[in-house]
Amino acid sequence: MKPHLKKIILICALVMPFFAFKAAAQQTVPASxxxxxxxxxxxxxxxxxxxxxxxxxxxxxxxxxxxxxxxxxxxxxxxxxxxxxxxxxxxxxxxxxxxxxxxxxxxxxxxxxxLTEVVISSNKRPAYRNKNNPAVELIRKVIENKAKNQNKNYDHVEYQQYEQMLFSLSNLSEKFQNKRIFKNYQFLFEKQDSTKIGGKLTLPVFMEEKVSQVYLQKSPDKKKTIITGDKHVNYDSKFIDTEGLSKYFERMYADINIYDSNISIVSNQFLSPIADSAPTFYKFFITDTIKTHSPQLIELSFIPRNNSDLLFEGKIYITMDGNYAVQDAFLTVNKNINLNFVRALEAKLDFDKNPDGRYHLSKTNLIIDFGINKNKGGGFTGQRTVKFNNYKINNPQPDSVYRGAALVVNAQAGLRSEQFWDSQRQNDTLVGANLKIYKNIDTLQTIPSFKRTMDIVTLFFAGYKDFGPFEMGPVNTFYSFNSVEGFRLRLGGRTTPALSKRIYFETYGAYGFKDEKWKYFLSGTYSINNKSIYAFPQNFVRASFQRDTKIPGQELQFVQEDNFLLSFKRGENNMMTYNDIYKIDYTKEFENHFSYGLSFRKWTQKPAGSLGFYSFNADNMVTPIDKINTTELTVNLRYAPYEKFYQGKVYRTPIIDKYPIFNLRYTAGLKGVLGGQYNYHNFMASIDKRFYLSQFGYTDVTVEGGYILGKVPFPLLTIHRANQTYAYQLMSYNLMNFLEFVSDHYASIMIDHNFNGFFFNKIPLLKKLKFRELVSFKALYGGLRNENNPNTNPSLFQFPKNEQGVSTTNALSSTPYIEGSVGVGNIFKLLRVDMVRRFNYLDNPGVSEWGIRARVKFDF
Known part of the structure; x- marks a missing residue:
């Protein structure tokens, strides 16, 4: 080892014991x-x-x-x-x-x-009981006093918040470090104490620091966060969405408030040890009294009654001054917990005293180590440290402070000097030991072999191959098949910021060997805010033309029709349309996650496969219709407060949280404009919301409704989302056939509940397998007014019929369509399998009452 490296290691061993390196044993001074x-x-x-x-x-x-x-x-x-x-x-x-x-x-x-006297007692410990238990009586005192010990008890609170997030490959072996692929990357590896979470060898891959000024007001309830400093590792955007990665880590390593009934960690909610119902789920023990602290503290340890439930174990320190406040807390989880890939979890919470004798949170440190193997092998370790400084209570701020968005980023946040960051870190060795990662990652991205590796990774996960100004993909659409086109080949791609930062082009060409027709798409997009069109907040205008096939009622955000894996379908599915779509879109997003979109579309539909457009003329003779021409103007409004997402190459992947998402869409059909044949008004509204139910898991609920004013043929009605693949689709009806039901007014509810293993954890075998139980319920109520029902109005397009002359498209009657499922999730930690049952409309042709559907779903 070089002499200067030995000096560095010795200094680290003296001043940073938590990050000490192993030194050679010495007889006089035990440096080991x-x-x-x-x-x-x-x-x-x-x-x-x-x-x-x-x-x-x-x-x-x-x-x-x-x-x-x-x-x-x-x-x-x-x-x-x-x-x-x-x-x-x-x-x-x-x-x-x-x-x-x-x-x-x-x-x-x-x-x-x-004791001197003889004591006769059983070796068996008495059963744990809440009754007459001093530890439980103490925790009930803490619960009774929660309201006055929270931030919300003060009329006004303000503080400065510093946070650091570090993510590393961890528990790596020397053999892994010495692999040929890492020959040029040895500077990235860091050694640490082998007893620490993450193991003795780590490879830091992401780091972020933020400084914020936070203001809270009790009445009316308001919160304002101003980010004054923002510094993070910058990866090339063509490989990694750094901002999205940051949001994902923020969701997994969310703020911990022990006074909340439920605490969010790794996309799950854990019941707080001081929640109102905590004595029902936890066992409490008084394990120490600390008389040297003023005020005196009681150390209260706690463990779950069932060690595989989503509960903490650890200890909290309670002040014995009449406030019964939490002065410090240490939280961890049992190794048997039904939490995927988590090998270890530790959270440390420190509190400082306010002038009024109460306590506020002054520092949190959360460390989570992930790995496929629970006991050995490499993994990932994330650590988030948050410090709260300059804490002030009851210092009113003018109303102007709270105006505008709840979260504001200072224009200079990303331009702060090193002196600024040094002052914020306050010589904290815990947060200061990792700062070289910024330079390391910048150096890493200049190494050609790293760029080649990232190209391969991007192709595998995102489906695009980068060629500088143009990238080709997505690869999962290159080959597919269906009953109309037969074997279908497609090749496409899009430009990258290497060509232009503000102008983007996207295209593809496809050919069906059965129908012998070419399909193609071309779009051009101009970014108005001089950012990538995929970067938040979006502000762009796009013009496009598309000639392609489409299954009626299927929207791209629910089903990517030329995805190879979705080519496998059950039953008959040979009713499609050929579409020519000219379209101009404008999209505008705001920092508060409200957005609106304007769209003008000229759309021509022609029937394909076994689908036909027919109506009866005045002589009651069947008249075939070659095509439908429509011209539409659409307004979309969307509001998703506090939404977080990861931006992929094409789609945003939402990081689901407790906040609702509202959608409102209005479409006007314009008769006589560019050949449009129909006047109509189509309204649609929906609300999506996740409800957390503590130990009973969580429920995702979607409520949706729509109404069409005007007389239109069935291809322009609401064609309800069906699914004839073998994949379980959350937002479709999994036992409904394509084009089976249409409506001009409808209301629906979809409920999907995940128990997170609450019941399976009580069954020994299933507990070991860590399976999770799921149930879902979907109901659709709708119908057709007489003016849009071809069964009562022969001049309308007639519903499609099968070879037996039975209609395969129907209007809903007074009975809603209902289906439900029970499922088992977390199979191999990736797979969800549902048994789905359809409860009514079983006499419709070609339907199934039961079905097995599977879905790949990555969960923690």
Whole structure:
């Protein structure tokens, strides 16, 4: 090792013990770490003792055993005695060897053995009960006093917030580091204490720092966040959406407020240990009294009643000054928890005292380690540290502070100097140890082999191959098939910012070998705000022309029809249309996530396959219609407060949260304009919302309704979204056939509930498999007025019929269409399988009452 590297390692070992490197053992000065692991158990019944205190005697180097009685403690100082204690047991002292890694198992003797009289007792511990339990009585006091100990209790609160997010490949082996592919990247690897979460070797890949000024007002309830500093690793946008990645990490590592009933972590909600219902789901134990602190603190440890439920375990420190406030908290999870890929989770919350004697959150540190293998192998470790400074209470701000959007980014936020960031970090070694990642990633992106690797990764996950100013894809559409076109080949792509930052072109060409027809698409987009058309907030105008086939009623945001995997369909599905669409769009998004879109479309539809357009003339003779011409003007309004998403190459992937999404669409048919044949007004509104139900999982609900004014043929009615593939589609009716139901007025509700394993966790085999139970319910009520029903108005286009002359397209009667499913999710941590049942309209031709559908769904 080079001399200057040895100096760096020695300095780190002295000033940053939590990030200390292993140094060579020395006889005079023990620079090597003493690392001790082991289990603390009851000497009589051999049961593990959870949350026992383990420390090096006479020091503040301390830890606690976990729920299984296991512990790890380490130091670089020369200490030779370990002290282990727990309420109800005699304190034990064990001699250890400094500078070595060793296993020390400890058996604690019951305190009752000090008594002189004979005590007859059972070796079996009494059953845990809430009644007459001082720990439960204490937590109920905490719950009773929650309201006055929260930020919301103050009329006004303001503070400055510094946060740092670090994400690393972790627990990497020396063999992995020395692989040939990393020959030029050795500068990226970092070594750390092997006892820390993430293992001894990490490769930092993402880092972000933010500084915000936050203002809170109680009445009326208002919050204003002004981001004054923003610094993060910048990847090439053609490979990674850095901003989207940041939003995704923010959702996984959300702010932790122990006073909330439910705490969001890794897209799940955990019941807080001080929630109103906490005594029902947790066991509480008084494990220590800290008299040296003012006010005196009680250490309250807690574990789940069922160790595989989405619950925390850990300890909280309660002030005994009449406020019963949380002064500090340590949260972790049991290894048996039904949480995918999470190998370890730790959250530390620190509180400071306000002038009025109450406490506010001053610092949080959340670390989560992910891996496919629970016990070994490489993985990912994320760490988010948040510090709250300059905390002020009851300092009113003028109304002007709260005007405008709730979140505002200062124009200079991304341009702050290093002096600014140094002052915000406040010489914190925890947040300062990782700063070289900025330079490392910039260097990494200049290495040709890294660029080649990212090209391959982008092709595999996003489906595009980059050629500089043009990228080709998506690859999953190159080959598909259907009953009308037969074997279909398609090739396309789009320009990149390397050609122009403001002007984008997209195109594809396709050919069907059965119908022997060419299909093609061409669009040009101009970015008005000089940003990528995919970057938030969008502001662009687009003109396009498309000639292609389409299944009536299927919209691209629900089904990508030429996706190869969706070519496999059940039943008959040979009714399609050939479409010529000329279109001009304008889209405008705002920082508050309100957006509107204007669209002008000239649309020609021609029947294809077994679909035909027919009506009866005055002589009651069948008259075939070659095509339908429509001209439409559409206005779309959308509001998605606090929405977060990851922007892929084409689509945005929403990061679903508790906030609703509102949509309103109005389309006007313009007769006589550019050949349009019909006047009509089409209204549609929808609301999407996720409801979190604590230990019972979460429910996704979509409510939608629509109404069409005017007389139109059935291709222009609302053709309800059906699914004839074998994939389970959340927003479609999975046992409804294509073009089976049409309406000019309708209302629908879709409910999808995930129990997150609440019931399966109580069944031993299923608990081990970590399966999750799901149920869904979908109902559609609608109908046709007489003016739009060909069964009562022969002059309209007649509904399609099968070879037996039975109509395959129908209007809903007074009975709603209903289907439901029960499913098992998290199979191999990726697969969801549902058994779907259709409850009515079973006499319609070609329908199925039951079906098995599968969906690939990545969950934590």
């Amino acid at each position: 770490r003493t690392v001790i692991t082991g289990t603390v158990s009851d000497a009589t019944d051999k049961d593990p003792v959870p949350y026992a205190t383990v420390l090096f005697k006479g020091t503040g180097i301390i830890t606690k055993t976990d729920v299984d009685g296991k512990y790890t403690i380490s130091t670089s100082e020369a200490h030779t005695q370990l002290q282990i204690s727990y309420v109800g047991y005699k304190t034990s002292y064990v001699t250890v060897k400094p500078g070595e890694t060793q296993v020390v198992n400890v058996k604690l003797q019951s305190e009752s053995q000090k």
